[in-house]
Amino acid sequence: MTDARVPILMYHSVATEPNEATRALSVSPEAFAEQMAVIADGGLTPVTTAALAACWRTGRSLPPRPVLVTFDDGYEGVHRHALPVLAKHGFPATLFVSTGWLRGPYDTGGGLDTMLDWDQVRELAEAGVEIGGHSHSHPQLDQLDDRRLRSELILCKEIVSDQLGRAPASFAYPYGYSSRRVREAVRETGYAQALAVGNGLARRAQGPYALRRVTVRRSTGTAEFERLVDGRAIGRTFARDRALTKGYAVVRRARQVRRLVTRAGN
Numbered sequence: 001m002t003d004a005r006v007p008i009l010m011y012h013s014v015a016t017e018p019n020e021a022t023r024a025l026s027v028s029p030e031a032f033a034e035q036m037a038v039i040a041d042g043g044l045t046p047v048t049t050a051a052l053a054a055c056w057r058t059g060r061s062l063p064p065r066p067v068l069v070t071f072d073d074g075y076e077g078v079h080r081h082a083l084p085v086l087a088k089h090g091f092p093a094t095l096f097v098s099t100g101w102l103r104g105p106y107d108t109g110g111g112l113d114t115m116l117d118w119d120q121v122r123e124l125a126e127a128g129v130e131i132g133g134h135s136h137s138h139p140q141l142d143q144l145d146d147r148r149l150r151s152e153l154i155l156c157k158e159i160v161s162d163q164l165g166r167a168p169a170s171f172a173y174p175y176g177y178s179s180r181r182v183r184e185a186v187r188e189t190g191y192a193q194a195l196a197v198g199n200g201l202a203r204r205a206q207g208p209y210a211l212r213r214v215t216v217r218r219s220t221g222t223a224e225f226e227r228l229v230d231g232r233a234i235g236r237t238f239a240r241d242r243a244l245t246k247g248y249a250v251v252r253r254a255r256q257v258r259r260l261v262t263r264a265g266n
C-alpha cells in the first residue's frame with residue numbers, strides 16, 4: 001500500500017449564497033451532501049490528514065480506498081452545513097484554520113466571508129474533525145522574510161493550542177504554494193505534515209510536506225466528482241488546475257518584477 005494514490009479533496013466554503021470572493025471555490029450544501037454520498041456508496045474510507053501521514057510514516061497499512069476531506073480557511077458553513085453531513089456518515093475530516101480570520105479575540109478582519117468562531121471550531125474538533133494550521137493572516141508565505149514567516153507559523157500553532165488544548169499536527173499552505181524554505185520552517189515549527197494544492201493525487205513519495213490535493217469547485221458536477229475520487233480521468237480538472245497554478249505564478253512573477261523595479265527606482 002505504500003504506493004497508494006490517495007485523493008485529498010480540498011474544499012473552502014460550503015454555502016447556499018457565497019459572496020463573490022469565495023464563490024468559485026465554494027460548494028452548495030446540496031452538492032456537498034451528494035459528494036459525501038458518493039464517497040459512502042463507493043466504499044471509500046475518509047481519514048484525517050494526521051492518520052494518512054502516520055500510516056505513510058510508519059508503514060502501517062491504510063484502510064481500503066482512503067480519501068481525505070479537507071477544508072481551508074475556516075468558513076462558518078463548514079459547521080452549519082458540512083458537519084451534520086459528516087456526522088451522519090461518521091466521516092472524519094480536516095479543517096485548516098487561518099487563526100487571524102476566525103471570529104473572536106484574534107480576528108484581524110481578513111476573512112473573506114462569515115467565518116467560524118472558536119466554539120464552533122471546538123465542536124468540530126469534538127466531532128472528529130482534525131484542526132490543522134493555515135497560518136495566522138493567510139499571506140503568501142514564500143514572500144515573507146524569515147521573522148514574519150516564523151511568526152505566522154508559530155502564532156497559528158499557539159492560538160490553536162490555546163483554544164483546543166492540543167497543538168495542530170498538520171498544516172496547509174495558504175494559496176497551496178510553498179518553497180523549500182517555507183517547508184523547512186513549517187517542519188521546524190512542529191507541524192508533522194503539510195498539504196499543498198496539487199494537480200494530482202497524493203502519494204507517499206511526495207514527502208510529508210508536499211502532499212497534493214485536488215480542488216472541488218462549485219462547477220464540479222457529480223460525474224466529475226466520481227472520476228476525481230476514483231483517481232481516473234481527471235485530465236480536465238487537472239488541466240484547469242495547472243492553468244490556474246500557471247496563471248498564479250505569472251501574477252506572482254509580475255509582482256516580484258514590479259517590486260524590483262520599484263526598489264531599483266528608489
Ligand SMILES: [Zn+2]
Nearest residue numbers: 072073174175
Ligand atoms: Zn486558504
